[in-house]
Amino acid sequence: MPNSKLVIIGGDAAGMSAASKVRRDHPDKEIIVFEKSHYTSYSACGIPYFISGEVATSEELVRRSPEEFRNKYKIDVRTMHRVLEVDTDNKRIKVLNKEQDTEFWQEYDQLLIATGGKPYCPEHITGYDAENVFGVSTLKSGIKIEQYIRDFKPKKAVIVGGGYIGLEMAEAMLIRGMEVSLINRQEQVMPTLDPDMGVVVSNAIRDLGVTLYLNEELTGFKIEGNKATGVITNNRTIDADIVILGIGSAPNTAFLKGSKIALGVKDAIKVNAQMLTNVPDVWAAGDCTETLNLVSKQHFYVALGTVANKTGLVAGTNISGQNAIFPGAVGTAVCKICKYEVARTGLQERELKALNIEYVTTTITSKTRADYYPGAKDICVKLLAEKNSGRLLGGQILGEEGAAKRIDVLATAVTHNLTLQNIIDLDLSYAPPFSPVWDPVQTAARSLIKKI
Amino acid sequence: MPNSKLVIIGGDAAGMSAASKVRRDHPDKEIIVFEKSHYTSYSACGIPYFISGEVATSEELVRRSPEEFRNKYKIDVRTMHRVLEVDTDNKRIKVLNKEQDTEFWQEYDQLLIATGGKPYCPEHITGYDAENVFGVSTLKSGIKIEQYIRDFKPKKAVIVGGGYIGLEMAEAMLIRGMEVSLINRQEQVMPTLDPDMGVVVSNAIRDLGVTLYLNEELTGFKIEGNKATGVITNNRTIDADIVILGIGSAPNTAFLKGSKIALGVKDAIKVNAQMLTNVPDVWAAGDCTETLNLVSKQHFYVALGTVANKTGLVAGTNISGQNAIFPGAVGTAVCKICKYEVARTGLQERELKALNIEYVTTTITSKTRADYYPGAKDICVKLLAEKNSGRLLGGQILGEEGAAKRIDVLATAVTHNLTLQNIIDLDLSYAPPFSPVWDPVQTAARSLIKKI
Numbered sequence: 063m064p065n066s067k068l069v070i071i072g073g074d075a076a077g078m079s080a081a082s083k084v085r086r087d088h089p090d091k092e093i094i095v096f097e098k099s100h101y102t103s104y105s106a107c108g109i110p111y112f113i114s115g116e117v118a119t120s121e122e123l124v125r126r127s128p129e130e131f132r133n134k135y136k137i138d139v140r141t142m143h144r145v146l147e148v149d150t151d152n153k154r155i156k157v158l159n160k161e162q163d164t165e166f167w168q169e170y171d172q173l174l175i176a177t178g179g180k181p182y183c184p185e186h187i188t189g190y191d192a193e194n195v196f197g198v199s200t201l202k203s204g205i206k207i208e209q210y211i212r213d214f215k216p217k218k219a220v221i222v223g224g225g226y227i228g229l230e231m232a233e234a235m236l237i238r239g240m241e242v243s244l245i246n247r248q249e250q251v252m253p254t255l256d257p258d259m260g261v262v263v264s265n266a267i268r269d270l271g272v273t274l275y276l277n278e279e280l281t282g283f284k285i286e287g288n289k290a291t292g293v294i295t296n297n298r299t300i301d302a303d304i305v306i307l308g309i310g311s312a313p314n315t316a317f318l319k320g321s322k323i324a325l326g327v328k329d330a331i332k333v334n335a336q337m338l339t340n341v342p343d344v345w346a347a348g349d350c351t352e353t354l355n356l357v358s359k360q361h362f363y364v365a366l367g368t369v370a371n372k373t374g375l376v377a378g379t380n381i382s383g384q385n386a387i388f389p390g391a392v393g394t395a396v397c398k399i400c401k402y403e404v405a406r407t408g409l410q411e412r413e414l415k416a417l418n419i420e421y422v423t424t425t426i427t428s429k430t431r432a433d434y435y436p437g438a439k440d441i442c443v444k445l446l447a448e449k450n451s452g453r454l455l456g457g458q459i460l461g462e463e464g465a466a467k468r469i470d471v472l473a474t475a476v477t478h479n480l481t482l483q484n485i486i487d488l489d490l491s492y493a494p495p496f497s498p499v500w501d502p503v504q505t506a507a508r509s510l511i512k513k514i
Numbered sequence: 515m516p517n518s519k520l521v522i523i524g525g526d527a528a529g530m531s532a533a534s535k536v537r538r539d540h541p542d543k544e545i546i547v548f549e550k551s552h553y554t555s556y557s558a559c560g561i562p563y564f565i566s567g568e569v570a571t572s573e574e575l576v577r578r579s580p581e582e583f584r585n586k587y588k589i590d591v592r593t594m595h596r597v598l599e600v601d602t603d604n605k606r607i608k609v610l611n612k613e614q615d616t617e618f619w620q621e622y623d624q625l626l627i628a629t630g631g632k633p634y635c636p637e638h639i640t641g642y643d644a645e646n647v648f649g650v651s652t653l654k655s656g657i658k659i660e661q662y663i664r665d666f667k668p669k670k671a672v673i674v675g676g677g678y679i680g681l682e683m684a685e686a687m688l689i690r691g692m693e694v695s696l697i698n699r700q701e702q703v704m705p706t707l708d709p710d711m712g713v714v715v716s717n718a719i720r721d722l723g724v725t726l727y728l729n730e731e732l733t734g735f736k737i738e739g740n741k742a743t744g745v746i747t748n749n750r751t752i753d754a755d756i757v758i759l760g761i762g763s764a765p766n767t768a769f770l771k772g773s774k775i776a777l778g779v780k781d782a783i784k785v786n787a788q789m790l791t792n793v794p795d796v797w798a799a800g801d802c803t804e805t806l807n808l809v810s811k812q813h814f815y816v817a818l819g820t821v822a823n824k825t826g827l828v829a830g831t832n833i834s835g836q837n838a839i840f841p842g843a844v845g846t847a848v849c850k851i852c853k854y855e856v857a858r859t860g861l862q863e864r865e866l867k868a869l870n871i872e873y874v875t876t877t878i879t880s881k882t883r884a885d886y887y888p889g890a891k892d893i894c895v896k897l898l899a900e901k902n903s904g905r906l907l908g909g910q911i912l913g914e915e916g917a918a919k920r921i922d923v924l925a926t927a928v929t930h931n932l933t934l935q936n937i938i939d940l941d942l943s944y945a946p947p948f949s950p951v952w953d954p955v956q957t958a959a960r961s962l963i964k965k966i
Contacts, residue, residue, distance in 0.1 A: 075951070108886055108946050122886040226945075367951045368944045389939050396943035405943055434560055434574040467919060470942045470953070474926045477940060487841050488929060490922045491848035491857055492820045493678075494560050499527070499819045501922070
């Protein structure tokens with residue numbers, strides 16, 4: 063095993079976490095990484111903050127460069143190489159050298175697929191490839207957007223999609239001084255929240271000066287020359303100098319069609335808790351895999367740096383010959399838009415209904431600090447719990463500074479089957495600059511337990 | 515039970531939480547509260563922020579006034595009444611009306627003792643009662659300090675004691691523009707932290723401009739007229755225009771000596787999980803009681819608003835004829851001094867050694883946000899875990915904005931017997947404005963698990 067050849071497809075969070083772990087354990091093992099871009103190990107989550115200008119250079123988002131991996135860690139990173147095909151019968155992959163435009167077969171003893179996700183692109187809509195219409199996923203796309211803003215000084219930005227990326231990009235465009243419109247297919251932004259919490263977020267975003275078009279869908283672009291000058295929805299045309307697409311992402315697994323590697327939810331790769339696929343010696347990790355939801359006990363698709371790092375580490379540990387397990391996730395996520403913080407964990411009402419779980423729910427408003435302490439801000443907490451047992455099933459938070467990270471207690475509670483009474487009994491920290499005497503998550507639990 | 519007479523001694527957090535709960539359940543029950551001061555239900559924890567001027571008026575610290583309890587809730591609150599004696603054989607208490615200087619016996623059917631704590635006062639040291647030497651515990655003492663600062667404009671403040679109150683008062687005095695010295699008996703401030711974390715806090719406090727005298731003990735005061743002009747330690751005399759004593763607190767139970775009510779740790783009242791004392795129909799709650807430590811399984815003394823509110827509610831629920839339990843606490847606490855945040859939970863090394871528990875420990879430094887995100891600050895996390903099982907036993911945090919509230923995940927973990935691996939596996943929230951990809955508490959767990 064130590065002297066066998068590990069080949070990794072994808073040089074970002076999951077792939078390089080695994081590569082680094084294997085290198086630490088096996089100093090002489092051959093490790094080859096094929097990465098389709100120029101970059102390795104960068105923070106995709108940081109791209110909106112580079113575009114906004116809060117992060118000054120794109121280099122700051124790169125944790126380790128290909129050169130550093132090659133020279134310092136003896137990991138043979140080959141950038142600008144795209145993998146076209148996986149032939150598990152012969153333990154080999156077909157690789158395209160993008161710079162030389164040549165193809166070759168690479169053999170492996172162990173293979174790790176860590177190709178990540180890609181933003182959904184409305185290829186059926188003419189104009190999606192106009193020079194001022196951008197997806198946000200790779201560092202390259204981030205650099206292109208930032209360059210475009212500097213070169214052309216757009217005044218009107220239209221964001222398509224009201225999820226995390228959409229909200230973060232709305233913030234970035236506001237910071238760059240643009241007039242911002244946001245189109246959202248659903249009746250409220252943030253579809254991972256329940257609609258009643260979505261209303262609160264929608265109102266908060268309007269309060270920041272964003273024009274929202276809810277229940278509206280992208281149907282086309284108004285094109286002049288190489289540029290989109292308007293975004294067409296089922297209801298109207300919105301003037302645009304720049305368009306950002308944030309309409310969801312999907313696993314990057316198209317090249318596996320026809321291989322023996324089994325795909326699951328949204329065509330994400332099926333893996334077991336060791337991150338092994340259905341094919342021996344083939345592992346997968348990160349945004350290209352499906353994830354077990356610890357609350358629903360069903361698989362779902364998560365594209366998040368936390369899960370990518372964890373699953374990369376677990377895959378690397380197992381490839382190293384040790385034993386590690388990734389138990390799953392509970393769908394925790396957090397997002398900032400200007401002064402507002404939004405967070406969620408566990409299941410939402412839609413999912414609970416689909417699972418036929420009887421639940422109760424409450425939403426309370428409290429403060430982030432003692433109400434008399436300067437800077438105490440409103441915080442709104444929604445909890446969902448199983449009707450008979452009182453077991454926490456999910457939580458959603460909206461508030462200002464200091465609100466969102468409280469989701470972590472709820473994520474811990476959801477993961478370890480704590481009840482509302484358990485939450486009330488928690489010895490959470492209190493001093494006036496940090497919290498009311500009853501932390502807002504406990505105030506919510508006290509409110510909801512009355513319905514059990 | 516509904517028509518019997520409930521008498522409560524003490525009108526602050528625990529007493530009034532219980533009174534309010536009983537009133538909600540029994541609209542016509544007779545409830546009498548004896549409170550030795552003029553005030554009810556105020557936030558003692560907020561006093562330093564009133565003294566600093568961050569909270570403009572002392573009224574803001576009062577949640578509900580005696581008049582409001584009397585008029586709106588029909589709770590017969592009698593301020594300026596001190597209880598002198600409890601005679602459980604005859605179900606009566608002896609009360610001093612402080613304004614009229616008269617004594618009388620009051621009968622009860624149920625009694626709740628919620629007399630709180632009092633700051634330790636060095637009565638053996640001449641000068642402790644000088645007009646510019648203050649303890650900080652009651653709203654009255656806070657008002658006196660604030661008034662003294664306005665009237666006499668002291669320039670040099672000496673704080674005696676480096677615990678939470680000492681640190682918060684040091685901040686208040688800095689904000690009021692004073693030169694601040696702090697005397698601490700132990701080798702480091704914050705004795706509820708391990709000394710190695712105490713060093714980090716000591717350095718942070720020096721960085722704020724506070725002069726620290728460690729390993730020094732108050733031995734006397736230099737007195738001129740009615741005022742202390744210096745604080746004498748075993749090593750030196752420190753000039754002082756105002757002196758604040760923050761050398762610990764103790765339960766207010768002296769009046770129970772000679773009664774049949776059993777006392778425990780530090781003379782705090784022994785109670786069961788229902789908050790019932792050893793005497794039928796006599797409950798106790800808040801800072802006058804001892805608390806079960808859920809980690810050590812031993813009783814300890816906690817004087818905190820969180821525990822007072824919880825135990826008051828539990829006592830009130832049981833007095834109401836329902837059934838509630840207070841399981842205990844894990845010693846979570848948090849404190850802010852200027853830009854620094856300090857938090858702790860669980861057991862510290864000293865306690866683990868005394869309990870003969872084999873443990874491992876690590877301290878890591880990380881960032882409060884993604885390192886490239888503006889405002890990312892250092893955070894230092896120490897974890898303690900059981901050597902064989904990896905079960906988390908305690909955590910300590912020092913950092914700047916956004917650091918301290920992370921203790922809540924550790925408090926939840928300690929309470930529910932989570933291991934380091936459980937913490938690594940938690941699906942904690944991540945986005946660049948809130949955290950690195952691995953939350954600092956997970957980075958600490960990843961470091962410590964290597965020692966298991």
